[in-house]
Amino acid sequence: MRIGILTGGGDCPGLNAVIRAVVRTAEGRYGSTVVGFRDGWRGLLEDRKIKLADDERTDRILTRGGTILGTARVNPDKLRAGLDQIRRTLDDNGIEALVPIGGEGTLTAANWLSEAGVPVVGVPKTIDNDIDCTDVTFGFDTALSVASDAIDRLHTTAESHQRVMLVEVMGRHAGWIALGSGLATGAHLTLVPEVPFDVGEVCDMIKKRFQRGDSHFICVVAEGATPIPESMTLREGGIDEFGHKIFTGVAQQLGEEIARRIGKETRTTVLGHVQRGGTPTPHDRVLATRFGVHAADAVHRGDFGQMVALHGTAIELVSLADATRRLKTVPPERYAEAAAFFG
Ligand SMILES: Nc1ncnc2c1ncn2[C@@H]1O[C@H](COP(=O)(O)OP(=O)(O)OP(=O)(O)O)[C@@H](O)[C@H]1O
Ligand SMILES: O=P(O)(O)OC[C@H]1O[C@](O)(CO)[C@@H](O)[C@@H]1O
Numbered sequence: 001m002r003i004g005i006l007t008g009g010g011d012c013p014g015l016n017a018v019i020r021a022v023v024r025t026a027e028g029r030y031g032s033t034v035v036g037f038r039d040g041w042r043g044l045l046e047d048r049k050i051k052l053a054d055d056e057r058t059d060r061i062l063t064r065g066g067t068i069l070g071t072a073r074v075n076p077d078k079l080r081a082g083l084d085q086i087r088r089t090l091d092d093n094g095i096e097a098l099v100p101i102g103g104e105g106t107l108t109a110a111n112w113l114s115e116a117g118v119p120v121v122g123v124p125k126t127i128d129n130d131i132d133c134t135d136v137t138f139g140f141d142t143a144l145s146v147a148s149d150a151i152d153r154l155h156t157t158a159e160s161h162q163r164v165m166l167v168e169v170m171g172r173h174a175g176w177i178a179l180g181s182g183l184a185t186g187a188h189l190t191l192v193p194e195v196p197f198d199v200g201e202v203c204d205m206i207k208k209r210f211q212r213g214d215s216h217f218i219c220v221v222a223e224g225a226t227p228i229p230e231s232m233t234l235r236e237g238g239i240d241e242f243g244h245k246i247f248t249g250v251a252q253q254l255g256e257e258i259a260r261r262i263g264k265e266t267r268t269t270v271l272g273h274v275q276r277g278g279t280p281t282p283h284d285r286v287l288a289t290r291f292g293v294h295a296a297d298a299v300h301r302g303d304f305g306q307m308v309a310l311h312g313t314a315i316e317l318v319s320l321a322d323a324t325r326r327l328k329t330v331p332p333e334r335y336a337e338a339a340a341f342f343g
């Protein structure tokens with residue numbers, strides 16, 4: 001059979017490992033052919049593709065970050081308006097099944113296509129780890145490791161200067177990277193999108209720590225964290241053409257507010273896309289590879305409308321409809337564990 005594959009949304013370490021595993025399993029185990037569509041859904045709308053083969057070139061992408069197919073965002077309304085074009089591209093290329101690899105947006109689109117009758121098996125990716133119905137997504141371990149390494153380094157310089165350091169990590173709707181890297185590095189406070197913060201309480205915590213004679217304060221801030229409305233107002237950034245909120249730098253603004261209120265010297269580091277770039281950790285290579293093998297197997301069994309997911313140590317299938325119903329955010333009990341180390 002001929003299988004189409006694409007990567008959508010932000011890139012993520014491990015995407016190439018999935019592509020390699022799908023190609024190798026489909027070709028080696030079933031004698032199938034895999035066609036890669038370029039730049040996410042845009043490649044399907046514009047019929048831009050490359051034929052992938054189980055050769056040395058594909059074999060060597062296992063450790064490479066990013067995606068050899070390219071990725072892009074397309075306004076959801078434009079994508080939905082292009083259903084006929086997508087069907088034409090699939091027909092013209094003889095594609096009998098599609099494997100979209102992406103975050104909640106890409107998988108929502110995959111579910112919509114599946115409901116429209118396109119045979120689809122989804123693969124969840126995201127450094128944010130916010131996709132429901134899977135224990136974890138690949139990319140998260142790499143991002144956690146990059147963020148933790150950076151925060152370890154900030155501890156020593158903050159200590160030397162007795163400074164308050166704020167580190168902004170990714171996490172638009174969910175604070176998994178912040179929570180994990182805060183715990184892993186012994187941060188003195190972690191702020192996540194799920195729990196609005198009170199600037200007064202943050203300032204009191206910092207003051208108490210320095211009054212006790214401690215030398216520095218590290219605060220990990222997820223990019224999507226917000227203050228409770230009565231405590232501080234963040235600058236508005238509006239919405240981008242794809243419907244995503246444009247952030248204006250919560251850590252920098254909080255740092256300025258702390259300096260103004262309690263006169264402590266603050267410095268802010270925004271880790272940004274460095275968390276998403278580069279080679280995936282061994283953990284992410286293994287998970288991405290296993291997802292790819294199971295996605296190819298599911299396609300050949302005809303298990304469509306499903307997404308591969310990690311449950312414990314097993315890779316299983318869950319329906320795309322279930323997986324995209326809600327985001328997996330940090331539950332209060334997990335935040336409470338981290339809070340034991342605040343202050
Ligand atoms: N509700 C929707 N209906 C149809 N298509 C959608 C929908 N939401 C998203 N998409 C499509 O999926 C693409 C990718 O979504 P999005 O930009 O949210 O990235 P993602 O896959 O969620 O990855 P990331 O983790 O980087 O956000 C969008 O650009 C759009 O084309
Ligand atoms: O800058 P971009 O590519 O639009 O994406 C940024 C977003 O993508 C993510 O990394 C998820 O992939 C978010 O954490 C972040 O807000």
Ligand SMILES: [Mg+2]
Nearest residue numbers: 009103104105
């Ligand atoms: Mg998204």
